[in-house]
Amino acid sequence: xxxxxxxxxxxxxxxxxxxxxxIIEYLDIDTKVNTVAFIMNASSKRHGRKDxxxxxxxxxxxxxxxxxxxxxxxxxxxENGKIVRKINLQLPDKVMNVIRCRNPRCVTxxxxxxxxIFHLIDExxxxxxCEYCDDIVSVKGGLLDEIMH
Amino acid sequence: xxxKNLLEPMDLTVEELExxxxxxxxxxxxxxKYTEACKGKLMATLFYEPSTRTRFSFEAAMLxxxxxxxxxxxxxxxxxxxxxxxxxxxxxxxxxxxxxxxxHPKEGAPRVAANSARVPVINAGDGGHQHPTQTLTDLMTIRxxxxxxxxxxVGLCGDLKFGRTVHSLIKALSRYEGVRFVLISPxxxxxxxxxxxxxxxxxxxxxxxxxxxxxVLPELDVLYMTRVQKERFFNEEDYIRLKDRFILDExxxxxxxxxxxxxxxxxxxxxxxVEVDKDPRALYFEQARYGMYIRMALIMTMLQGKRRG
Numbered sequence: 234x235x236x237x238x239x240x241x242x243x244x245x246x247x248x249x250x251x252x253x254x255x256i257i258e259y260l261d262i263d264t265k266v267n268t269v270a271f272i273m274n275a276s277s278k279r280h281g282r283k284d285x286x287x288x289x290x291x292x293x294x295x296x297x298x299x300x301x302x303x304x305x306x307x308x309x310x311x312e313n314g315k316i317v318r319k320i321n322l323q324l325p326d327k328v329m330n331v332i333r334c335r336n337p338r339c340v341t342x343x344x345x346x347x348x349x350i351f352h353l354i355d356e357x358x359x360x361x362x363c364e365y366c367d368d369i370v371s372v373k374g375g376l377l378d379e380i381m382h
Numbered sequence: 383x384x385x386k387n388l389l390e391p392m393d394l395t396v397e398e399l400e401x402x403x404x405x406x407x408x409x410x411x412x413x414x415k416y417t418e419a420c421k422g423k424l425m426a427t428l429f430y431e432p433s434t435r436t437r438f439s440f441e442a443a444m445l446x447x448x449x450x451x452x453x454x455x456x457x458x459x460x461x462x463x464x465x466x467x468x469x470x471x472x473x474x475x476x477x478x479x480x481x482x483x484x485x486h487p488k489e490g491a492p493r494v495a496a497n498s499a500r501v502p503v504i505n506a507g508d509g510g511h512q513h514p515t516q517t518l519t520d521l522m523t524i525r526x527x528x529x530x531x532x533x534x535x536v537g538l539c540g541d542l543k544f545g546r547t548v549h550s551l552i553k554a555l556s557r558y559e560g561v562r563f564v565l566i567s568p569x570x571x572x573x574x575x576x577x578x579x580x581x582x583x584x585x586x587x588x589x590x591x592x593x594x595x596x597x598v599l600p601e602l603d604v605l606y607m608t609r610v611q612k613e614r615f616f617n618e619e620d621y622i623r624l625k626d627r628f629i630l631d632e633x634x635x636x637x638x639x640x641x642x643x644x645x646x647x648x649x650x651x652x653x654x655x656v657e658v659d660k661d662p663r664a665l666y667f668e669q670a671r672y673g674m675y676i677r678m679a680l681i682m683t684m685l686q687g688k689r690r691g
Contacts, residue, residue: 340488365490367576
């Protein structure tokens with residue numbers, strides 16, 4: 234399947250198959266205004282299957298959120314139809330209002346306006362610690378979906 | 383003191399702790415010299431959860447320093463009953479008071495308060511999470527009666543999962559040289575992952591987890607007993623099954639060394655038999671006395687200290 238190249242914007246490639254929709258949701262891209270191409274289950278030499286998201290005329294996106302949802306994805310910044318920058322994603326050191334604390338004793342379960350803040354404690358195990366109650370959560374694979382906002 | 387708030391033990395450096403212990407000892411020696419140390423200052427005690435010792439200890443400490451207290455001792459008598467958020471309560475109260483002391487059943491509540499308060503906030507216990515001023519009390523008791531906080535084996539027994547005083551004490555003691563931990567609890571009440579991963583494992587501390595008390599008693603310098611807390615369980619059956627697992631009595635005390643210190647954050651239910659109270663190694667009531675003096679030192683220091691940010 235062919236999707237036209239974009240002149241200016243972002244191409245998020247090598248997204249783990251099935252994660253593309255989540256990425257569009259959490260990057261808070263206004264799909265009523267922006268031109269977005271979303272390809273699901275494209276063939277991939279590296280992963281077998283992958284999702285791809287192309288967003289026209291948007292450069293500034295939240296890399297921390299992207300890194301958390303799928304840090305194996307690659308991000309290419311496009312200007313004048315050419316890749317001007319490649320960004321390697323990493324798990325962010327701190328994330329705010331992306332994942333929720335699942336500890337029923339945590340203050341965030343009652344204080345609705347308190348931002349949900351987590352700090353990376355173990356990159357390999359993909360574990361984060363809640364700033365308030367210190368509960369540890371893993372964002373590995375399907376576990377992430379359970380604790381996302 | 384560098385830090386604006388005391389939310390967890392690590393908010394104080396080892397040097398700051400030493401300064402607090404020294405000041406508390408000076409106050410104990412001559413309390414009459416400090417009767418006006420906080421004159422004109424107002425402390426708000428916001429207790430969303432029942433407490434006898436901690437609240438009385440804080441309020442007595444402030445009154446003995448010449449300051450005054452305002453506050454509530456149950457959430458039902460405050461605006462919380464009307465649905466006010468912790469952040470808003472803290473913002474409002476910091477218009478009236480110079481210092482906020484908060485106890486709350488939810489973990490991390492004092493941090494939420496500190497984020498919106500304009501005065502320093504002290505965590506007086508947040509759910510099963512942390513209780514840093516109990517830790518100050520524990521450390522001061524050990525330091526005063528044993529002479530040092532280094533090179534000792536500390537046994538922590540009972541509910542290590544929800545026992546906030548245990549989490550704070552392990553955190554604080556992790557910075558002292560040569561401290562070994564023996565964690566005595568049923569499997570269901572072992573220390574939470576963050577204590578094991580972020581403190582014990584990360585710092586490479588010498589610790590082991592056991593399910594029996596008898597075999598380890600002879601090697602302990604300090605035995606820190608805790609209550610299995612009914613209010614932390616969502617399921618009463620679990621509480622009933624676990625509550626009588628560890629009971630320290632004369633028979634068990636006979637297994638321990640002559641100098642082993644028995645501490646308990648109190649209140650106790652039945653985990654220490656009353657017959658143990660007369661044993662000179664039972665120091666838990668002495669501990670409560672130290673608690674007021676260390677809180678006096680803390681209040682004085684926080685009210686005089688430069689606020690950060």
